[in-house]
Amino acid sequence: MLDAAFEEFAAHGYAGAKMTAVAQRAGVAKGLVYHYYPSKEALFRAVMQACLEPVFAEAEREATDEDVPATVMLERLLDLAYAEREGQERQCILFRLIVAEGQRFPELSAWYEEAVFRRAVAIARAVLRHGARRGEFDAALAEQEGMAEVLLAPAIMNEVWRMMLGEGRAPSRAGMHAAQAALLARALAPGGMDARGGGRDAGGKEGNAACPATRRATSAP
Amino acid sequence: MLDAAFEEFAAHGYAGAKMTAVAQRAGVAKGLVYHYYPSKEALFRAVMQACLEPVFAEAEREATDEDVPATVMLERLLDLAYAEREGQERQCILFRLIVAEGQRFPELSAWYEEAVFRRAVAIARAVLRHGARRGEFDAALAEQEGMAEVLLAPAIMNEVWRMMLGEGRAPSRAGMHAAQAALLARALAPGGMDARGGGRDAGGKEGNAACPATRRATSAP
Amino acid sequence: MLDAAFEEFAAHGYAGAKMTAVAQRAGVAKGLVYHYYPSKEALFRAVMQACLEPVFAEAEREATDEDVPATVMLERLLDLAYAEREGQERQCILFRLIVAEGQRFPELSAWYEEAVFRRAVAIARAVLRHGARRGEFDAALAEQEGMAEVLLAPAIMNEVWRMMLGEGRAPSRAGMHAAQAALLARALAPGGMDARGGGRDAGGKEGNAACPATRRATSAP
């Protein structure tokens, strides 16, 4: 029945979903839905909880194997992030519901933060720190605040775009995957800019980039 | 009146918005709303169109000044992307509405693609190409497919997280901004990895990174 | 279980009572209620019957002891009528249910007439006749049609007011009791008005009082 409800909410959003349709999808009478869940809102919460529970349950058994080189761990992380996973559609729908109904159901945002965001950031950070300690990554860069989020963003955004634009018009997974891998390989490699030849305006770049300007603005999300 | 409608749709979504409330927000009678827009759906389309029009109109006067160094252009682009802009809340709401109602109103996705996505990618790509041509960026890397999207994703994702998690719990703009700036500075600087010491696993990294594995999956969006 | 049902009907009336609530009050499952009573209506009838049965059963062992002076019998009758009796709340609830549902369940009215009204009138009438025969009461007055009802009304009405207005705002039992006792003492005492001084307007009073006018009307129940 929760599956039926999930499909209905996924298809029409919270306000657009009909309890009758939920019952029909589940093949039961309207009243039975109310026998188990006292209201539409309660049903929605139950559905969301059931969807997020497994994500909660899934442990952090990742990214803690000290013997693997950090470059391999990073590679695996990207593979994972860009992978076309089973159940991914469900997660995208979940994401959409959280975006759409997060204001009406604040616990959704909290759940997302706990179950997804914090966890993903923690994993990425662990990989970066691992590389920094083993000398595989430039320590200052890898452990910089915000680097884990920057690492994760492209793969997630790829999914968001895929959801918004449709499979056909979204950027390819492989393309972004390769581009980000190449970018990270060059950027994280130790030795830094002063070890290299040119580096002419390197300092200049880094200096003012860290100071987010607040000029008149325009484009964006 | 479109403003009133936008607020109502923003606050409750398409299905949850009430025509009466729109009229009240606008300070007019219900009938007058129908005098201008024949139906709720038409009103919604009009609101969305009105919101996206300025984004359309805003020209591409950026990123085409050939005399500016690419590093400066990139810096400006990041400044812009991470800036806390006036009207940003409105754009976030727009983003949310597009995510939430994109299925019901396919033109919303199309609009988003035309007005925002394509344009942003084009600008990022122009900056990268500019740097590649001037020798400021590693040409192979900067012109790699998907690099523009990787460049844009963190700033956009930062806004998405901010919208989903709230101002307090989202990653800081400044942190991600600085991290990404540092990352790009090291990665894009010409000279490449072969110029440096042990390029041992560089090829390996890039090689398999480009081939997105489909192993057991876990986290993600 | 009938107790539980009585409480539920008392609390919410017939239409407002829920079978589920009855079952819960009784501490049994809903199905069991239906095992004993085929429908809500049947349950209600059973409850009412069970409530009225003891009132039926309670004998007329009163008011028939010829050796007691009528004044004492009358006194006892008033004491009884104005007494704050155990189980009185239940009877008030019963009264309320009969008033409220008497139209839907005509047998309720019939029961009330048989079990309560007729019986009470008979008792009052017996006391009055007893006094008339013994010469304690003015015979013409005591045996007048309607006198028994007039005798009973104040005590009953006192309870009705108590039920409608609440304990705090209703007229006091003691006050009405004393007033009615004093009234009856003076009125019923034999000797009559012609024995006294100016019986000028006595006949006049009684004459037109027996002819209920139908003038413009105002207050009442």
Add this chain to the structure above:
Amino acid sequence: MLDAAFEEFAAHGYAGAKMTAVAQRAGVAKGLVYHYYPSKEALFRAVMQACLEPVFAEAEREATDEDVPATVMLERLLDLAYAEREGQERQCILFRLIVAEGQRFPELSAWYEEAVFRRAVAIARAVLRHGARRGEFDAALAEQEGMAEVLLAPAIMNEVWRMMLGEGRAPSRAGMHAAQAALLARALAPGGMDARGGGRDAGGKEGNAACPATRRATSAP
């Protein structure tokens, strides 16, 4: 529309009344009822208020004409109380609704007290006091606490019985009217019991009647 609602509530009680039926009785669409009254409860309150308003408004222009003998005033009061008045059915229904729903809507009881009970008692008390001052009534008796209520109760109870038992089985108005008139004529006439011949056990009667006993009780309302 309030008329239609009154009829529906009168016919089925609060819980049994259907908004659809109200609309049909009024000859309008269901939605229009909600256009004026936000809920069933609000409609019920409005109906009750509208019914009680005129009773409120009706002034106390009665019982204050000092030139009329108190016996005539009393006679008029009884005529009025026992009269078969136009609109009486409506008042009986109102009475029934107040009894039935007084628990759910405490303001009903309050209204009844203000609009009906207090007023009626005040009028009766004024008549009694008038008679006492003019010497037409025995002052001690007429001004005794609770006498006004005892005076009013029979006529009201007559209506209550009529409502509960139906026109055919209830005691006749004329009979109770005449009996009460005769009773009052004898009781209230000044001169008192000590002025008369016998009066043997008069003192005894009054003494213990004023002390309501609390013995085991049985019958009543």
Add this chain to the structure above:
DNA sequence: TATGAATGAGACTTCATTCAT
């Protein structure tokens, strides 16, 4: 006996939409 899941008609209520003014 005893349970409570299951049913579905029907209740209250909402709200997009119409239309006479």
Add this chain to the structure above:
DNA sequence: GATGAATGAAGTCTCATTCAT
């Protein structure tokens, strides 16, 4: 242009009743 009374389809929710266990 502007209003808001009026409509009625449709949604959420209730609850008497049934029935397999």
